[in-house]
Amino acid sequence: MNLLFVVRRRLRLQKPTPNPPPPIDPLITMLKLSIRSISCRQINPAFFTARHYASATPEHQSGKTNGAGTAVVMMNMGGPSTIPEVYDFLRRLFSDGDLIPLGRLQKWMGPVIARRRTPSIEKAYESIGGGSPIRKWSELQGREMCKILDEISPATGPHKPYVAFRYAAPLTEDTLAQMKTDGITRAVAFTQYPQWSCSTTGSSLNELHRQLKKFDPENTIEWSVLDRWPTDTGLVKTFAQHIRDSLATYPEADRKDVVILFSAHSLPMSVINRGDPYPHEVAATVNAVMKELNFSNPYRLVWQSQVGPSAWLGPQTQDAIQGYVAKSQPNLLLVPIAFTSDHIETLHELEEYIEEAHAKGAKGVKRVESLNGDMGFIKGMANLMKKHLEEGGSGSRQMSLRCPGCVNAKCEARNEWVSKQMGGKVASLV
Structure with missing residues (x-):
């Protein structure tokens, strides 16, 4: 959920301006902050099972x-359950005005931001087993x-x-x-x-x-x-x-x-x-x-x-x-x-x-x-x-x-x- 509040926080920090939509590049810069803490390492498969757990079959x-x-x-x-699902996941997330209000350009900015962030987020999910x-x-x-x-x-x-x-x-x-x-x-x-x-x-x-x-x-x-x-x-x-x-x-x-x-x-x-x-x-x-x-x-x-x-x-x-x-x-x-x-x-x-x-x-x-x-x-x-x-x-x-x-x-x-x-x-x- 790191990504849910990054853009909202950036918007609050900006001074009032007659032009509501914030510039995209600063938004992307702030979004990068949420990814820097993610290193690409594999997770021990033992975390997905336990002796008192039921079998998990999708x-x-x-x-x-x-x-x-x-x-x-x-x-x-x-x-995203798989790496190919990452972009659509991000697109929906950034297009949700309830969580990340981007004003009247929401429908345009959401997909743009998602596309820019997809490669980094894909690496993050690869690090925990591919999804x-x-x-x-x-x-x-x-x-x-x-x-x-x-x-x-x-x-x-x-x-x-x-x-x-x-x-x-x-x-x-x-x-x-x-x-x-x-x-x-x-x-x-x-x-x-x-x-x-x-x-x-x-x-x-x-x-x-x-x-x-x-x-x-x-x-x-x-x-x-x-x-x-x-x-x-x-x-x-x-x-x-x-x-x-x-x-x-x-x-x-x-x-x-x-x-x-x-x-x-x-x-x-x-x-x-x-x-x-x-x-x-x-x-x-x-x-x-x-x-x-x-x-x-x-x-x-x-x-x-x-x-x-x-x-x-x-x-x-x-x-x-x-x-x-x-x-x-x-x-x-x-x-x-x-x-x-x-x-x-x-x-x-x-x-x-x-x-x-x-x-x-x-x-x-x-x-x-x-x-x-x-x-x-x-x-x-x-x-x-x-x-x-x-x-x-x-x-x-x-x-x-x-x-x-x-x-x-x-x-x-x-x-x-x-x-x-x-x-x-x-x-x-x-």
């Missing part, structure tokens, strides 16, 4: 239904979750998994077209970002609302939204167990002194100051996990992937690691607390920080395994979905409240749509 379920049952749509940003594993893990999680749902919630079954990515295949519009072909009449939009941000879940829901006008103008599909789950029991317990497993790899005498660093993607303070609840929800996850661990270790919440000199959430993950190593604290355990599967930020960025620490003699700097195909985590998602369906599928009360500084009309329209889907049970507050 699969997208489809098939005609009689209209009964429930579709579970796993929403996420996505990522992002996020689709593989999303499809596995959805498939296994729906199998469990068929057993524990037969009244809402059969359950069919779908994946809807914002910038990579399968795209939201392709998934909706498949759902229409399959005869789906009831669906849950299930965000795979446990902690809400207007830049992640908000953007995905805005796109879903927009595409539904094209693919289902008759409103034949009844929707509900599972919009956030930062303190879900399954999520918390799985993170806690992964931490326990990793702590067990340290010498017993050192174990209680290992500092746990919970790392989440940072956001510009300009986004936070508009009222985005993301940092509070990430902190809620951290507190719940530490409570599950009986606060057994010292810990901090840190933020990764900051780009440029403007104010972002801090401290930065890399700076925190370097600071503790300099203070003779060699045992640090990194936990990617805002991610439900591996991708370039876990497989590359965190691993790069670890290698830097090891080079300075801090061999006790490690990271926990990502959630990926952990069946305990997947069972937790199934229980979360079952509860959502039993409660009538209402979204959270938080979703109905826009940020106090929000100026995006799409958010208002989206909330009105959700309210109508829920029969007015969750009315938009503003």
Whole structure:
């Protein structure tokens, strides 16, 4: 997600001018900053599997239904599964005005910037095995979750998994077209970002609302939204167990002194100051996990992937690691607390920080395994979905409240749509 905020940050730094569109070359210069931290190195294949993980075979379920049952749509940003997909991924990303506002020249500038950056980004994905594993893990999680749902919630079954990515295949519009072909009449939009941000879940829901006008103008599909789950029991317990497993790899005498660093993607303070609840929800996850661990270790919440000199959430993950190593604290355990599967930020960025620490003699700097195909985590998602369906599928009360500084009309329209889907049970507050 480094690339999502680079251009936005550059635009904020410019002085007011009667000519709104910023020059392209400075934008490209700033985008290069987000790539400099990416070195081309191969990732240990062990990070893609674990003894308690289900087998991950790419699969997208489809098939005609009689209209009964429930579709579970796993929403996420996505990522290029292969090198040839990188350009289209970047083109869609830079063409999204919700995330990177470039003014009236958005449709032209987005593809231009994407084309300029494609070679560097292709090298980055080559360094982690030739593409992002996020689709593989999303499809596995959805498939296994729906199998469990068929057993524990037969009244809402059969359950069919779908994946809807914002910038990579399968795209939201392709998934909706498949759902229409399959005869789906009831669906849950299930965000795979446990902690809400207007830049992640908000953007995905805005796109879903927009595409539904094209693919289902008759409103034949009844929707509900599972919009956030930062303190879900399954999520918390799985993170806690992964931490326990990793702590067990340290010498017993050192174990209680290992500092746990919970790392989440940072956001510009300009986004936070508009009222985005993301940092509070990430902190809620951290507190719940530490409570599950009986606060057994010292810990901090840190933020990764900051780009440029403007104010972002801090401290930065890399700076925190370097600071503790300099203070003779060699045992640090990194936990990617805002991610439900591996991708370039876990497989590359965190691993790069670890290698830097090891080079300075801090061999006790490690990271926990990502959630990926952990069946305990997947069972937790199934229980979360079952509860959502039993409660009538209402979204959270938080979703109905826009940020106090929000100026995006799409958010208002989206909330009105959700309210109508829920029969007015969750009315938009503003």
